[in-house]
Amino acid sequence: MTTADPAFSRLAAEFASLASDDRRARGVPLSLHIDLTYRCDLDCEHCYLDRKTDWPELRNDELLDLVDQAADLGVLRLTWSGGEPFARPDFESLVERASQHGLVSRIKTHAGNITAARAAWLASQVVDRVEVSVYSLNARVHDAITRVPGSFEATLQGIAEMRRIGVEVSISWVAMRSSVHEGADLLRYFSALGCRVSIGVGIQPDNGLSQGIEQLDLGDTELVQAYRVIQQQRIMQGDDDGRVVRLDATAAPCGAARSSVYVAPDGAVTPCVMFPMEIGHLREQTLAEIWHQSERRKEIVAWTNADRSDCLSCSAGGNCFYCPGEAFKRTGDFRAAPDVFHQRTRAKMKAFEAEYGHRFEPAFWAGIPEHTEAPPRVRKAHFPILRPGTTGSRRNA
Numbered sequence: 001m002t003t004a005d006p007a008f009s010r011l012a013a014e015f016a017s018l019a020s021d022d023r024r025a026r027g028v029p030l031s032l033h034i035d036l037t038y039r040c041d042l043d044c045e046h047c048y049l050d051r052k053t054d055w056p057e058l059r060n061d062e063l064l065d066l067v068d069q070a071a072d073l074g075v076l077r078l079t080w081s082g083g084e085p086f087a088r089p090d091f092e093s094l095v096e097r098a099s100q101h102g103l104v105s106r107i108k109t110h111a112g113n114i115t116a117a118r119a120a121w122l123a124s125q126v127v128d129r130v131e132v133s134v135y136s137l138n139a140r141v142h143d144a145i146t147r148v149p150g151s152f153e154a155t156l157q158g159i160a161e162m163r164r165i166g167v168e169v170s171i172s173w174v175a176m177r178s179s180v181h182e183g184a185d186l187l188r189y190f191s192a193l194g195c196r197v198s199i200g201v202g203i204q205p206d207n208g209l210s211q212g213i214e215q216l217d218l219g220d221t222e223l224v225q226a227y228r229v230i231q232q233q234r235i236m237q238g239d240d241d242g243r244v245v246r247l248d249a250t251a252a253p254c255g256a257a258r259s260s261v262y263v264a265p266d267g268a269v270t271p272c273v274m275f276p277m278e279i280g281h282l283r284e285q286t287l288a289e290i291w292h293q294s295e296r297r298k299e300i301v302a303w304t305n306a307d308r309s310d311c312l313s314c315s316a317g318g319n320c321f322y323c324p325g326e327a328f329k330r331t332g333d334f335r336a337a338p339d340v341f342h343q344r345t346r347a348k349m350k351a352f353e354a355e356y357g358h359r360f361e362p363a364f365w366a367g368i369p370e371h372t373e374a375p376p377r378v379r380k381a382h383f384p385i386l387r388p389g390t391t392g393s394r395r396n397a
Contacts (some may be wrong), residue, residue, distance in 0.1 A: 028074040029291060030255075033081065033262040033273050034066070036091060040084040042110055043147040044135075046174065046216050048204040052083065056266040060090045062282065064097050066263065069287040071101035077128070081108035081273070083265075092121065099126040106131065108172070111158030112151055119161040129168040131198070132159055136179040137186050145176060163193070170196035174203075175218060175226035183229035187236075197233065201226045202344060204274065205329060217340070223347035224354070231355040244352070247317030249306040253324055257300040261291065271300055275325025277334070300324070303335060310337065315360075315367030319352070320345035343371035 038052045049055075058066070070078060078098050085091050086109060095105050104126050111132040114122075122130065134155060136142040142152035162169050171190045175183060183199065190197050203217040218226060252258055257271035257279065264270065267282035269290050279297045280290030291297065303324075311317045322341060324334035331338050346368055353359055 029261050030075065030259045031077045031079060031261075032070050032075045032287075033079040033260065034063075035081050035083065035263070035265050035273065036063070036085050036088045036094070037265050038083040039087045040082060040110075041087065041112070041148070042084070042151055044133075045145055045147060046176065046203050046213055048206045048213065049083070050206055057088075058265065058267050058282070060093065062267070063090070063094050066282065066287065067094060067097045067101065067103070071098075071103055073288050073291065075103065077104045077106060079106045079108065084113070085109060086113045086118075095125050095127070102126065104128050108133075109158075110146070110151065110155055111162070111169075112154035114158030114161050116161050116165075119158075119165045119167055122162065122167045123165045127167065129170050129196075130162055131170045131172050133172045133174075134186070134190070135174060135176060137182060137189060138179070141178050144178065159195075163195075170198060172198050172200065174200040175222070175229070177216065177218060177222060180218060180222050180225045183226060184232060187229055187233055191236070199226070199230050199233065201230070202326075202340065204326065220343065220347060223344060224350045227344075227348045227351035228354055230348075231351050235355065244316065244349075245318035247305055247308070247311055247314070249304070249312060251305050252301075253303075253305060253308070253322045256324060257297045261287075263287075269294075271297065272325055274323060275328060275334070277325075277328055300334065307335065308337075310369070313367070314345070314369065315364045316345050316349050319348060339371040342369040346371070 037057055038049045038055045040047075040052060067078070080091070080095065082088075085107060088094075095107075098105050106128055107122070108131045111130070114130075132155060134142065134152075135145040136152075139152040142155075143149050146152075159169055171186075173183065173186055179186075187197050187199075201218070201223065203214055205214040206212075254272075256275050260272055262270045262273045262275070263282065268278050269280040269282060269287070270276055270278055277296060277300075279294040279300075282290075285293070305311070308317075308322065311320075311322065314320070320341065321344075322337065327336055327338055327341070328334040330340065346365075349360065349364075349368070
């Protein structure tokens with residue numbers, strides 16, 4: 001049986017459901033996200049990565065050992081990303097090692113490097129899906145964002161090769177000023193092809209605050225457009241029943257450091273790819289030691305929705321997504337909500353009104369904090385490799 005067989009998806013889903021319950025009970029991470037490299041043959045204008053060409057990287061033997069450690073720890077799924085993971089010539093050996101352990105791999109790529117032979121290889125591995133970044137259905141707009149002519153055509157060709165052999169493909173679309181107006185069309189187009197579509201809203205500030213890419217972020221009107229597409233998708237999938245919900249104080253804000261963990265190319269371990277607070281390093285400790293012993297991780301896990309006192313009183317507290325990682329990057333404290341969260345929440349509820357034909361009372365809007373900066377300004381940046389004193393031998397390849 002290969003991943004191209006329909007039975008694989010059914011069996012994988014059943015296994016994952018049973019196994020994830022067991023791992024949650026034992027406090028074991030369900031997924032490990034590994035960025036192999038920050039190198040990429042595209043140069044997307046909104047990319048938040050710094051030093052893409054010279055960032056230190058783990059050796060092949062270290063990465064193979066990391067896969068072994070993940071299997072021993074009880075991880076279910078590995079997400080491979082970058083940069084562009086296929087920029088590493090040893091990438092296939094790593095996925096093959098994961099498959100030997102029975103670990104499910106998920107791959108994030110621009111797919112411009114997917115040939116017929118590579119698609120066949122993907123189908124032979126334990127890969128549940130390949131997530132492909134597509135920014136527009138217009139080649140001119142897409143290529144302007146990637147800053148590489150011909151990238152749109154190459155990406156579509158890669159998608160076609162994978163779909164032809166039965167590899168499941170999902171599309172990752174980030175709402176940009178140049179393409180937010182075509183979000184609904186893109187959703188319908190790829191959904192008709194049988195592809196899942198994930199929609200990203202909000203530009204992440206670059207890790208060193210050197211490029212100022214947060215200036216690319218959407219304004220209020222554009223945010224509402226983007227959230228309307230998300231609302232339409234949720235309605236299409238039957239995931240939304242039109243209710244406004246209160247924040248669940250007993251739940252965690254997200255799965256970072258609870259059910260998932262991230263490894264940067266140099267071996268730094270953080271709660272997730274969007275949460276650049278180092279909780280350990282693989283050249284100093286094993287993955288299991290970091291997961292079970294890190295005081296920083298324990299600090300994150302101890303913080304729940306019940307501690308978000310301002311959010312508990314928000315009218316739309318249960319409908320917004322609070323990202324501790326972005327809060328950390330923007331304010332220096334994962335517990336402190338930046339203005340951009342309030343801006344997005346208000347836009348999301350306006351989209352809710354538009355899609356359901358509902359109008360919230362003034363008291364409802366008064367219960368959501370106003371945002372005072374447009375675009376919200378980033379006050380601090382925190383990224384492990386950019387801190388003073390982090391250029392020592394442990395970060396050398």
